Amino acid sequence: MNDERRMVEAAMSGDTQTVRLYLDKGVDINYAIWNRNSALQAACRRSRLDTVKFLLSCGADVNNVTGERWSNQPTALILAAEEGQLEIVKLLLSHGADVNFTDRWRYSALLSAAAKGHVACQEILIENGANVDQTGVDDASALHCVTGEELTMKDADPYRISPQDSLRLCRSLLRAGANPNTGDGSGRGTPVHVAARGDHVDLTRLLLEAGADMNAVDSQGKKPVDVAPKESATRDLLLSPSPLTLCQLCRLVVRKSLGKERLHTIDRLKIPTAHKTFLQFD
Structure with a gap:
């Protein structure tokens, strides 16, 4: 095992003193090992706040993605947002992290935070200029991620967001101007399609109040009412919506x-x- 890998693994475990020793020996602070993590990325992935602070104080590149061959890997900010590490997210932003950088799945930090249901991280990213309408390669926007239990590129557990947090996340995105009709004509459909499939009547109502088109269709020509479960509250709402x-x-x-x-x-x-x-x- 070479010194570069030992330093990255020390950062991953939060062993700041060992990281300091390798930097004193001249190891490149931005070097990435085989798993494409630099020391800063590794520390963010494992939520090592003190190590992140130290690396940034030593000049670690906050937007480093390590080489052309590994371009569009998740930045430190994306990794911290995925993990819901609010203090690390704030720290990275204060050091100039690119809030709208996207990885190979076209997921930004905001989209990654939304996919995991991290309310506080989503809000601080929005405050710092995150694009609320960014979509991944799976046609998912942040609104798609927070309005249903459908798998996204960043989520292995679709049942991670409570109904209360879903509403908070949705309101936060709508407040910032997120488009409730994004995804019209796509395989996933609009956020209303996602909410309808999951029978989320409160989310469906909120989206309609925000100007969502209940007649939008997905790639199969289906409207939200067509994908809502039969005899569900959401289907009833879509069949007989109250005018705004x-x-x-x-x-x-x-x-x-x-x-x-x-x-x-x-x-x-x-x-x-x-x-x-x-x-x-x-």
Whole structure:
């Protein structure tokens, strides 16, 4: 075993002192071993906050993906977001991590956090400019990931998000301007298709209030109502939807007028707090 591999494995186990010894010997801080992890990536993958702090203080490349042959591997930020390590995510962002870098599956840090149901990580990534409409090679956007129990490229356990967290994640994405109609015509369909398949009536209702098209079709020409379980609450909702109220229609108009880039200014509008809350789907 060479020194580079020993250093990466020390970082993976959180042995900061050993990492320091190898750096003092001249080992390249950004070297990646056979599994394509540098010391920083390994420390993020195993949630070693102190080691991450040390490596960044020593000049580790926060956006390193190690060579052309291994391009589009997950960055340290993507790995930390997957693991739900909020403090590490904040630290990497403060050191210039590219919030919208995508890996070989076209998953960004935000999409990776959403796929694992990490609410706090998703919110801090959005605050730092993450693209809320990024889609992976599996046609999944963040809204797809949080509205159902369907497998994605980053998730081996489809039952990882509680109904309460699903609503929080969905509201967070919609508040930031995520498109509820993304995936129209794809194999996965729109987020409403995903919510309908899982019989998530509250999520389906929220998406419809946010302007989702209940008549959108997937690649097989099926609408959300066609994929909802028979005799389910979601199917009943889609068969007899209530029209949007005047307030809900006004919310869509105001948000569209502001545009996605200015939605964050809603808090600064000179209107009652209750109106601001309503405009932000809270």
